[in-house]
Amino acid sequence: QSALTQPPSASGSPGQSVTISCTGTSSDVGGYNYVSWYQQHPGKAPKLMIYEVTKRPSGVPDRFSGSKSGNTASLTVSGLQAEDEADYYCSSYAGSNSVVFGGGTMLTVL
Amino acid sequence: QVQLVESGGGVVQPGRSLRLSCAASGFTFSSYGMHWVRQAPGKGLEWVVVIWFDGNNNYYSDSVKGRFTISRDNSKNTLYLQMNSLRVEDTAVYYCARAGLSSGWYTFDYWGQGTLVTVSS
Numbered sequence: 001q002s003a004l005t006q007p008p009s010a011s012g013s014p015g016q017s018v019t020i021s022c023t024g025t026s027s028d029v030g031g032y033n034y035v036s037w038y039q040q041h042p043g044k045a046p047k048l049m050i051y052e053v054t055k056r057p058s059g060v061p062d063r064f065s066g067s068k069s070g071n072t073a074s075l076t077v078s079g080l081q082a083e084d085e086a087d088y089y090c091s092s093y094a095g096s097n098s099v100v101f102g103g104g105t106m107l108t109v110l
Numbered sequence: 111q112v113q114l115v116e117s118g119g120g121v122v123q124p125g126r127s128l129r130l131s132c133a134a135s136g137f138t139f140s141s142y143g144m145h146w147v148r149q150a151p152g153k154g155l156e157w158v159v160v161i162w163f164d165g166n167n168n169y170y171s172d173s174v175k176g177r178f179t180i181s182r183d184n185s186k187n188t189l190y191l192q193m194n195s196l197r198v199e200d201t202a203v204y205y206c207a208r209a210g211l212s213s214g215w216y217t218f219d220y221w222g223q224g225t226l227v228t229v230s231s
Contacts, residue, residue, distance in 0.1 A: 097169035
């Protein structure tokens with residue numbers, strides 16, 4: 001199971017939108033609508049932000065949205081706020097009862 | 111509210127064993143699958159293993175298969191991870207995470223704060 005590919009870093013100014021990509025293969029991201037996104041602040045536990053590509057758990061602001069095209073999933077953060085600065089990880093069901101994560105993207109709010 | 115509290119981490123020599131625990135509260139533990147996910151220092155997240163709500167099924171990543179064993183005691187609301195034949199590359203913060211119910215077992219909807227395992231001679 002190879003890790004999903006994410007850009008190491010992304011950035012945007014307050015109020016702007018930023019999109020983070022997560023590229024896999026037809027055996028994981030492209031094969032299932034089971035992509036999730038997690039936010040992790042330094043020294044803290046991850047927090048579920050998006051599941052099943054586009055769904056938001058209750059309590060997650062609607063500024064966070066997810067999408068997928070082919071083997072690439074994306075997380076978009078609109079109306080960037082200072083508290084959005086964190087690491088973001090995607091994950092996907094990868095078949096054969098396994099899950100694979102992306103390498104993570106550090107989001108900086110300029 | 112959902113709480114997951116890991117314990118049992120520490121420093122251990124290569125080849126030795128360690129058992130982690132995760133105490134759950136704030137939800138019906140016996141209704142949910144549970145995961146262990148690890149994060150090496152300064153690195154990304156790595157899924158390790160999942161156990162079904164009733165303990166009857168579990169699935170491991172290739173990196174730990176045959177060395178780690180997950181189990182649970184639903185009467186004690188506690189999840190375990192027995193780690194044998196530890197390697198330096200097993201050094202990481204180990205998180206227990208609750209598997210999603212409506213969101214699918216492959217989703218991690220609540221996480222503990224983690225416990226650090228350091229494998230070093």
